[in-house]
Amino acid sequence: AQSVTQLxxxxxxxxxxxxxxxxxxxxxxxxxxxxxxxxxxxGLQLLLKYTSAAxxxxxxxxxxxxxxxxxxxxxxxxxxxHMSDAAEYFCVVSRSSAxxxxxxxGTRLSIRP
Amino acid sequence: ETGVTQTPRHLVMGMTNKKSLKCEQHLGHNAxxxxxxxxxxxxxxxxxxxxxxxxxxxxxxxxxxPECPNSSHLFLHLHTLQPEDSALYLCASGQGLSGNTxxxxxxxxxxxx
Numbered sequence: 001a002q003s004v005t006q007l008x009x010x011x012x013x014x015x016x017x018x019x020x021x022x023x024x025x026x027x028x029x030x031x032x033x034x035x036x037x038x039x040x041x042x043g044l045q046l047l048l049k050y051t052s053a054a055x056x057x058x059x060x061x062x063x064x065x066x067x068x069x070x071x072x073x074x075x076x077x078x079x080x081x082h083m084s085d086a087a088e089y090f091c092v093v094s095r096s097s098a099x100x101x102x103x104x105x106g107t108r109l110s111i112r113p
Numbered sequence: 114e115t116g117v118t119q120t121p122r123h124l125v126m127g128m129t130n131k132k133s134l135k136c137e138q139h140l141g142h143n144a145x146x147x148x149x150x151x152x153x154x155x156x157x158x159x160x161x162x163x164x165x166x167x168x169x170x171x172x173x174x175x176x177x178x179p180e181c182p183n184s185s186h187l188f189l190h191l192h193t194l195q196p197e198d199s200a201l202y203l204c205a206s207g208q209g210l211s212g213n214t215x216x217x218x219x220x221x222x223x224x225x226x
Binding site for chain 2: 032034036041042043044045046049090094101103104105106
């Protein structure tokens with residue numbers, strides 16, 4: 001069985017400071033892992049994707065995520081937050097079929113000026 | 114421009130109305146999806162089509178009726194909805210069903226009055 005847990009429902013950081021959004025997954029097989037971002041009143045946009053080619057994945061807008069099999073984690077990071085990063089972020093695990101695309105409950109990122 | 118276009122972006126309908134949501138993808142994908150996003154709830158998969166054939170129906174009430182005339186177009190026909198059906202309805206497309214990236218439209222905001 002697959003599952004994904006986003007450990008924080010809300011994260012607030014100051015502009016210019018690092019961002020860490022945590023995601024843990026459970027999967028019986030090697031999963032594909034994704035991070036999506038949803039800005040207010042918008043659809044979901046793909047930030048980055050892991051598919052076993054490299055454990056450190058770089059995405060758009062300066063975000064990156066590291067796949068750690070031993071910790072079953074796929075945390076999203078960014079060295080320096082920008083006001084435009086304020087949004088909802090979803091961690092997703094996927095394998096083999098559409099019914100196995102599992103979305104996390106989301107983490108709302110707020111940026112303080 | 115995400116390559117997945119949804120219309121209308123906003124819809125208000127009465128409980129006895131019949132309306133439809135439309136989705137079109139310009140990415141050459143063969144799989145299309147309907148998701149429902151309600152406030153404070155995880156994203157819910159509703160339907161999946163692969164090469165125009167429905168492959169997933171996630172126990173969706175019959176007042177929601179999908180239609181996929183070809184791999185590029187997907188409709189969601191709405192009839193006698195309830196106020197609790199008010200939500201953001203997201204369409205997505207992907208190339209195949211096996212752990213590949215799916216791309217979302219901007220969504221259709223539905224309010225049932």
